Amino acid sequence: MTKLGGTVLEPKWLGKDMPHRVQCAKGHTGTPTPSNVRAGGGICRICAGKTWDVFYVVTDDINDVVKFGITSGNPRLRLSQHERDGLDKIVRLIEGNSEARKLENACIAALRDAGEKPLRGREYFHVRTLGTILDLVDGWATINR
Incomplete structure (x- = not known):
């Protein structure tokens, strides 16, 4: 997470397939799963242009x-x-x-x-x-x- 400029906001580890609250380098908050981040999905859907529509x-x-x-x-x-x-x-x-x-x-x-x-x-x-x-x-x- 640190390599991507993000900060984990969860007080504890929830598991690789569970969403974790994070904040990206630009200050957006989101809930990616660690497994998706590790697979290259990124930590911020807003910065990635993902609207989930x-x-x-x-x-x-x-x-x-x-x-x-x-x-x-x-x-x-x-x-x-x-x-x-x-x-x-x-x-x-x-x-x-x-x-x-x-x-x-x-x-x-x-x-x-x-x-x-x-x-x-x-x-x-x-x-x-x-x-x-x-x-x-x-x-x-x-x-x-």
């Missing part, structure tokens, strides 16, 4: 996995990365959504409250959770039109 849900029907997430701008690159990982069915794609990050966090919280544990990372779950995810996403889309 796309929300998506994809599935891997062979391995019974669903993943939801956010990206910025044109989602093709991000979705093609997931497709190479077997998540080749796009179930929902909401572009131009300024509250995509809030929707992602709402999905994570709802699944946590339902007692569901991620299969890996923060947004990969067993496909049995798809109904819960879609109920939340579709309700969100209806309310925020």
Whole structure:
């Protein structure tokens, strides 16, 4: 973090796949995951020009996995990365959504409250959770039109 000019604001280590509050060299605060920073994702979405305005849900029907997430701008690159990982069915794609990050966090919280544990990372779950995810996403889309 120091090499990138940032300061960690969390009082303790939360784990490599958990968001940590940080402040970039220009004073913006954000919540990147250490694993994403290490992979070259940077520490500040504002400085990187990332608006997080796309929300998506994809599935891997062979391995019974669903993943939801956010990206910025044109989602093709991000979705093609997931497709190479077997998540080749796009179930929902909401572009131009300024509250995509809030929707992602709402999905994570709802699944946590339902007692569901991620299969890996923060947004990969067993496909049995798809109904819960879609109920939340579709309700969100209806309310925020």
